[in-house]
Every structure is written in C-alpha cells, then in structure tokens.
Amino acid sequence: MTTGTAAITTTELVRRSIEGRRFSPVNALIAFTLLFTLLSSVVILVTLLVDTIAAALPVFATRGFSFITSSLSPRAEAAGIWQGIMGSLALTGFVIAVAFPLGVAAAVYLEEYAPDNRLTRFLNANIRNLAGVPSIVYGILGLFLFVEVFMRGMLGASEGIAGRNVVAGGLTLAVLVLPIMIITTSEALRAVPSGLREASLAVGATRWETIRHHVLPVAVPAILTGSVLTIARAFGESAPLLLAGAQLSLFFTVASDSSFYDLMLTQPYTALPIIVFNFARQPQAEFVALTAASIVVLLVMLLSVNAAAVLARDRYERRYR
Amino acid sequence: MKSRTIHLLGLAVVTAMVVAACDIDAGDSTPSTGAAADTTEAAPDTTEPMEEPTTSAGGGEGGDLSGNIVVSGSSTVEPITARVGEAFDGANPGVATSVEGPGTGDGFARFCAGETDISDASRPISEEEIATCEGAGVEYVELHIATDGLTVMTNPANEAVTCLAYSDLYALLGPESEGFASWSDANELAGELGAPNAPYPEEPLVITAPGEESGTYDSFVELVIADISEERLGEDNDFTRADYNASANDNVIVQGITENPTSLGWVGFAFFEENQAALKAIEVDSGDSGCVAPTTESIASFEYPLSRPLFIYVKTNDVASRPDLTAFVDFYLSDDGLAFVSEAGYVQIPGEDIEATRAAWEDAKG
Missing domain, CATH: 3.40.190.10 (Periplasmic binding protein-like II)
Known part of the structure; x- marks a missing residue:
C-alpha cells in the first residue's frame, strides 16, 4: 500500500518535473535575485548616462561643434578638446602599430609552436599576471623605461618637454595592453578546432602553412574583436599617461612650424581622458558642464570603436561560411 | 580555397588600421600632410632645432x-x-x-x-x-x-563659528589635535593655548583640505601652525594633523565643506570666490588686528593675515x-x-x- 503510493508519487513527480510547471520557491527566489542584480546594474548605468548627457547638453547646445574643434583654454567659454582627440588618436595609432603585431605574434608562438614545458607554463602564468597589474604601475614603467631611459638617455631629449612625448605615451599604453592582446588572441587560436590543423598537417602542409591558411583565417574574427576591445581600453586610460607625461594642462600649444617628427618627439600632447580629469578639478561651474561634454565625446568615440569591432566580426564570420 | 582570400583580407584590414593610424597622426601635424617625407628633420638629435630661436x-x-x-x-x-x-x-x-x-x-x-x-x-x-x-x-x-588669501571656511549652516584666531586653528587642525572627532574635543587644548574663541560647539568636526604636495598646505602650515608648534613641540613639528580628507582637487575640498554642516577646511581665495554661495569664510584673527574677513581689499593690503x-x-x-x-x-x-x-x-x-x-x-x- 505505502510502497504503491510512493511509487505513483515518484512517477508522478518525475512526469511533472519533465512536463509540468512546478513552482519551486528557491528557484523563483534565485531567478528574482539574478534579475534584480541585472536591473540594478542597468539602472546605475542609465542614471550615469542620463546624468552626464543632461549636464553635457547645454554645452553642445551653445557651443555646438566648436567645443570639439577648439583648443584647450583656461577660459571655459573658449575651451575645447581638439588636442585631446588628436592626442588620443595618435596614442591609439601607436598601440595598434606596436601591441597588435607583437601580441598576435606572441600568441601564435605560444599556442602553435611552443612546446608544453615548464618555461611555456611559466610564461603563460606571467602574461596572465601582467594583464592584472594596475595601469598606474605601467605608468611608472613608462616614465622610467620610455621617458627616462629611452627618450632622455638614448635620444638625449632633455630640453622642452624632456622626452614626455606622444611616442613614450603610446609605447606605455602598448605595453599596458600587450598582455591582454596576447591572452585574447590565444583564446581565439585555441577555439580553432584541432581537427583543422590535423587535417592540414595530414596532407603534408608545414606548420606555418597550416597556421597561415587554416588557423589564422578561422581565428581572425575573434582576434579582431578582442584586439579592438583591447585598443578601446587603451583609448580610455588616463592614469599611466599622467605619469608618462601627457599634459595635465589648461593651455598648451605646439609650435606652428612643427613637422610630424616634432609633434611625435619634441612637442607636448594630451589625451581625452586626461582632459576629462583636468576639467573636473577646475573651480568654475562652467567646467563641470565641459567635463560632462568631454565624457560624452569620449563615450561616443569608444562606442564607435566597439561598434566597428562588432561589424568587423560579423563580416568575417559571414565570409568564412 | 577560401582561406587564401580571407587571409589576404585579414592582412588588408590590419594594414589599413595601421595606415589609418599613421594618417591620423599626420592629421595632427598642422603644416604638412605627407610629413614622413620631411627628410630635413630626420636627424636623430631631436631637441636641437627647438633650442635655436630663429629671430x-x-x-x-x-x-x-x-x-x-x-x-x-x-x-x-x-x-x-x-x-x-x-x-x-x-x-x-x-x-x-x-x-x-x-x-x-x-x-x-x-x-x-x-x-x-x-x-x-x-x-x-x-x-x-x-x-x-x-x-x-x-x-x-x-x-x-x-x-592670494588662504580662505578658512565652513558650511553656511555653521552659525556657531564666525572668527578663529591662529591658536583656535592650531587647536582644531594642528599636530596635537589628531583624533579630535568633534569641535568640542579641542576645548582643552584651546584652553591651554588661551584661544579666544573656545569653547567650540559639540558638533562633528569634518575636515577637508589640501594635501601635503600643495603649496596651499605649506602656506597654511607656515602661517598658522609653525610658530605655535615650534614653541610647544620644538623644531620639525610643522605639519597639520594627518587625519583629515586631503585632496589635490580643490573642487573636492569645496564639496567636502558644502556636504557637511559643521565642516572645516581651507582653499585659495579663487576657489572660495567661485563658490561663495555654498561656503562661508571664517574671519581670521592674527592676534594684533582683530577678526578680518578675506576680501579683495583686505588681501591686497595684507590686512587679512592669511594673505600670501x-x-x-x-x-x-x-x-x-x-x-x-x-x-x-x-x-x-x-x-x-x-x-x-x-x-x-x-x-x-x-x-x-x-x-x-x-x-x-x-x-x-x-
């Protein structure tokens, strides 16, 4: 009798849990908590955005694009962020030119060539650790290695800005994102099915031919996405640049007859995040609005970079299929 | 196979990115667009051309x-x-x-x-x-x-305090007042110093002021703290208490003052002037001329004791x-x-x- 009932109940339970909508309080609670955490982070983000954009609107309404195209000025009504935009783009150029090839090459070596021995494991562990080092530490490294040793020591730049140039800043940011670049590329390569490599090797392709014709093309979308997001991170960095010599300044100019070479090596520069920081510490209320407006410009630029990453990925994925 | 075209495309995109970056750099250059071709500037010694003024x-x-x-x-x-x-x-x-x-x-x-x-x-x-x-x-x-006039200030809601002498400021902010969480904690020390504006209200003492890297901090210590600390503690004790909210950002200081009804701090006159509505300047008494408020006139004439x-x-x-x-x-x-x-x-x-x-x-x- 009892066993019979139990048997029925068990069967019934299994049947219900398969087809029915059984109400479980624990389940509901967990679902609710998860939804709540999601909503609260969204609410915080939206509040921040709305707050910033609301504060920035008057600037764009009264100044329009002249806010973007003007140079820095201690007078709030004339101050603009053009120098910061240009500086940030130049820095990003260095990050792409240095960190992208180095990072991809290092990752290809680590994933495709390096034997699985102690040294490789040691290197891998260290790259992961380096990716977690706070950016300000890279600023100290940049100040010492690129400004002191490289620019002043090796190139003898002791006058004017004394080696605190955009090349030193760009190299600092490149070194900062290099470990992240290696890690994201490694992940992308690891996601390529090993059957592809084996098939290629089985028909007599060399290792490099396999990588060049089969592994990299499959991994390109993921590599591009990872790289662009990494570069976007460099674009938004301020702390290392403060140390490596970006101008924390309300006013600076470059000589009007500067060549490209001068701009890279002997002339001061700044970056958009640095301008945000500097505007935020000015006494006048007008600069508070300018801070918000600069943040909006920074966000728009970052979002377009990220959108470009998504587009590039979609394009490549389609082509591969 | 398809992979070849994909590989080529990948290469093209990477090259385009690098070239674009270089173009952007070149766009930064005011006079020349094909700047890399400027051979005259290609000497390795970068600083020399800047040093020689042409006219x-x-x-x-x-x-x-x-x-x-x-x-x-x-x-x-x-x-x-x-x-x-x-x-x-x-x-x-x-x-x-x-x-x-x-x-x-x-x-x-x-x-x-x-x-x-x-x-x-x-x-x-x-x-x-x-x-x-x-x-x-x-x-x-x-x-x-x-x-400039170092402006000692508090929240406009703090009506109990209108004027402070150097000895008052020392009792509230000096090296011996570490740990005072309320204005009235300084009463005993103020008594020892014979500070004219003691006793102070029994209200929380929240201090926001410039940090040690700032000349504004140095000036305050030199003008207000140093003489009294030297007399009481000997040489090399010319610093303020360490337990306060120090900031290099004057806006943070102003914010700290406005957010707390019984706050205390100091900034340069320009910052006070910009935020007058939200702040209350405390008059300062150097001991010989009575209480003086910081104004353009009193600072220019050095009548305001914290002029610098x-x-x-x-x-x-x-x-x-x-x-x-x-x-x-x-x-x-x-x-x-x-x-x-x-x-x-x-x-x-x-x-x-x-x-x-x-x-x-x-x-x-x-």
Whole structure:
C-alpha cells in the first residue's frame, strides 16, 4: 500500500518535473535575485548616462561643434578638446602599430609552436599576471623605461618637454595592453578546432602553412574583436599617461612650424581622458558642464570603436561560411 | 580555397588600421600632410632645432618668435599663467607653450632638474629646493605677480563659528589635535593655548583640505601652525594633523565643506570666490588686528593675515639666448599680462610691488 503510493508519487513527480510547471520557491527566489542584480546594474548605468548627457547638453547646445574643434583654454567659454582627440588618436595609432603585431605574434608562438614545458607554463602564468597589474604601475614603467631611459638617455631629449612625448605615451599604453592582446588572441587560436590543423598537417602542409591558411583565417574574427576591445581600453586610460607625461594642462600649444617628427618627439600632447580629469578639478561651474561634454565625446568615440569591432566580426564570420 | 582570400583580407584590414593610424597622426601635424617625407628633420638629435630661436625680436611681441616654453608648478597659479600663455600665443604662434599645475613642490622638483623654464609657486622656494637648484646649476629669478588669501571656511549652516584666531586653528587642525572627532574635543587644548574663541560647539568636526604636495598646505602650515608648534613641540613639528580628507582637487575640498554642516577646511581665495554661495569664510584673527574677513581689499593690503604672495620663478641660465622666454615674461609683467590675475580670481599687487617685480626682472634679464 505505502510502497504503491510512493511509487505513483515518484512517477508522478518525475512526469511533472519533465512536463509540468512546478513552482519551486528557491528557484523563483534565485531567478528574482539574478534579475534584480541585472536591473540594478542597468539602472546605475542609465542614471550615469542620463546624468552626464543632461549636464553635457547645454554645452553642445551653445557651443555646438566648436567645443570639439577648439583648443584647450583656461577660459571655459573658449575651451575645447581638439588636442585631446588628436592626442588620443595618435596614442591609439601607436598601440595598434606596436601591441597588435607583437601580441598576435606572441600568441601564435605560444599556442602553435611552443612546446608544453615548464618555461611555456611559466610564461603563460606571467602574461596572465601582467594583464592584472594596475595601469598606474605601467605608468611608472613608462616614465622610467620610455621617458627616462629611452627618450632622455638614448635620444638625449632633455630640453622642452624632456622626452614626455606622444611616442613614450603610446609605447606605455602598448605595453599596458600587450598582455591582454596576447591572452585574447590565444583564446581565439585555441577555439580553432584541432581537427583543422590535423587535417592540414595530414596532407603534408608545414606548420606555418597550416597556421597561415587554416588557423589564422578561422581565428581572425575573434582576434579582431578582442584586439579592438583591447585598443578601446587603451583609448580610455588616463592614469599611466599622467605619469608618462601627457599634459595635465589648461593651455598648451605646439609650435606652428612643427613637422610630424616634432609633434611625435619634441612637442607636448594630451589625451581625452586626461582632459576629462583636468576639467573636473577646475573651480568654475562652467567646467563641470565641459567635463560632462568631454565624457560624452569620449563615450561616443569608444562606442564607435566597439561598434566597428562588432561589424568587423560579423563580416568575417559571414565570409568564412 | 577560401582561406587564401580571407587571409589576404585579414592582412588588408590590419594594414589599413595601421595606415589609418599613421594618417591620423599626420592629421595632427598642422603644416604638412605627407610629413614622413620631411627628410630635413630626420636627424636623430631631436631637441636641437627647438633650442635655436630663429629671430630675436628684442623684448616686444615679435610675432615671429619661435621656441618652446615649459611652465609647471602650483595649481593655484596655473589659471593665471595659462591665461597669460593663451594671450601670448595669440601674438606668437611660433612659440610652443605648455602650462601645467601639478603642485608647487612637484613644480620645483622639475624646475631644479632643469626641465622647465618657469615654475609657478604659491610659496617661496624652500631651503632644500634652493640647494637642489644650486646643485643642478639652475639659476633663477623670483617674481611676485599676485596675492592670494588662504580662505578658512565652513558650511553656511555653521552659525556657531564666525572668527578663529591662529591658536583656535592650531587647536582644531594642528599636530596635537589628531583624533579630535568633534569641535568640542579641542576645548582643552584651546584652553591651554588661551584661544579666544573656545569653547567650540559639540558638533562633528569634518575636515577637508589640501594635501601635503600643495603649496596651499605649506602656506597654511607656515602661517598658522609653525610658530605655535615650534614653541610647544620644538623644531620639525610643522605639519597639520594627518587625519583629515586631503585632496589635490580643490573642487573636492569645496564639496567636502558644502556636504557637511559643521565642516572645516581651507582653499585659495579663487576657489572660495567661485563658490561663495555654498561656503562661508571664517574671519581670521592674527592676534594684533582683530577678526578680518578675506576680501579683495583686505588681501591686497595684507590686512587679512592669511594673505600670501604668488610667484613665478624664471630660469635665467640661458635667458640671453631665449627671446621667446624673455618676451613671455615681459608680456606676463605688462599691464595686459597682470590683468589676468583678477580674471583668474586672485588679487592684483599694488603699484609699487609691480614696479619692484619689473625691476627684478629687468635686472635678471641683464
């Protein structure tokens, strides 16, 4: 009798849990908590955005694009962020030119060539650790290695800005994102099915031919996405640049007859995040609005970079299929 | 196979990215677009071309001057020098000027390392800094360009406090008041000092003030704390209590004061003036002239006891061969240049002081 009932109940339970909508309080609670955490982070983000954009609107309404195209000025009504935009783009150029090839090459070596021995494991562990080092530490490294040793020591730049140039800043940011670049590329390569490599090797392709014709093309979308997001991170960095010599300044100019070479090596520069920081510490209320407006410009630029990453990925994925 | 085209495309995108980046860099360059082809500048020694000013235009605003003027130092003085720099640049587009404000101490560190041409300072150069400059062979001239009043302030809601003497400030902010969480905690110490405005209210004491890297901190310690601490604790005790919210950002200080009804702190006069509605300046009593409130007049006349001079220090080593630097300082000390002092929120120095400053500069420039 009892066993019979139990048997029925068990069967019934299994049947219900398969087809029915059984109400479980624990389940509901967990679902609710998860939804709540999601909503609260969204609410915080939206509040921040709305707050910033609301504060920035008057600037764009009264100044329009002249806010973007003007140079820095201690007078709030004339101050603009053009120098910061240009500086940030130049820095990003260095990050792409240095960190992208180095990072991809290092990752290809680590994933495709390096034997699985102690040294490789040691290197891998260290790259992961380096990716977690706070950016300000890279600023100290940049100040010492690129400004002191490289620019002043090796190139003898002791006058004017004394080696605190955009090349030193760009190299600092490149070194900062290099470990992240290696890690994201490694992940992308690891996601390529090993059957592809084996098939290629089985028909007599060399290792490099396999990588060049089969592994990299499959991994390109993921590599591009990872790289662009990494570069976007460099674009938004301020702390290392403060140390490596970006101008924390309300006013600076470059000589009007500067060549490209001068701009890279002997002339001061700044970056958009640095301008945000500097505007935020000015006494006048007008600069508070300018801070918000600069943040909006920074966000728009970052979002377009990220959108470009998504587009590039979609394009490549389609082509591969 | 498809992989070949994909590989080629990948390469093309990477190349495009790098080229685009280089293009952007080139866009940064004002005069030339195909800048990389400029072979004349390709010599490895990058700094030399900047050092040789092409024309000498005497002391006036030549307009065709060139050079690279680097200014660093006090964030208090920065707004004045930045305005001067901006106006100077309008007339001299060939001169690259950069003005930064990391703090007086940091500024002198760079100045005495020979990295900067002008150091903004909200206090006179210290003994140690003089020694560093001497060691590095940096010669300079000190030029008094404006006056600032350290403004001791609280929240407008704090009606109990209107005036504080040096001894009051020492009791509340000095090295011996570490741990005082309420104004009234300072009563006993204030009694010992004979502070005239004790006892204080039994309200929380929340202090927000500049940090030690700031010349504004140094000035406060020197003017208010140092004499009393030396008498009571001996030499080398000239610092404030360490347990307060220190910030290099004057807006954070102003915010700290407005957010708490019984707050206490100090900033430069310009910051107080910009935020007058949200702050209440506390009158200061030096002991001989009674309570004085900080106003443009009382600061200019040094009647307000926490008035302090603001300086620029100009490197004079190569002043003879630097018409750009000479023209910049000439313009700074002209009536037009000094007019930016009040625009930046500080107090103009009286006529005879201006004459003294100009004389010192004429002397230094030789």
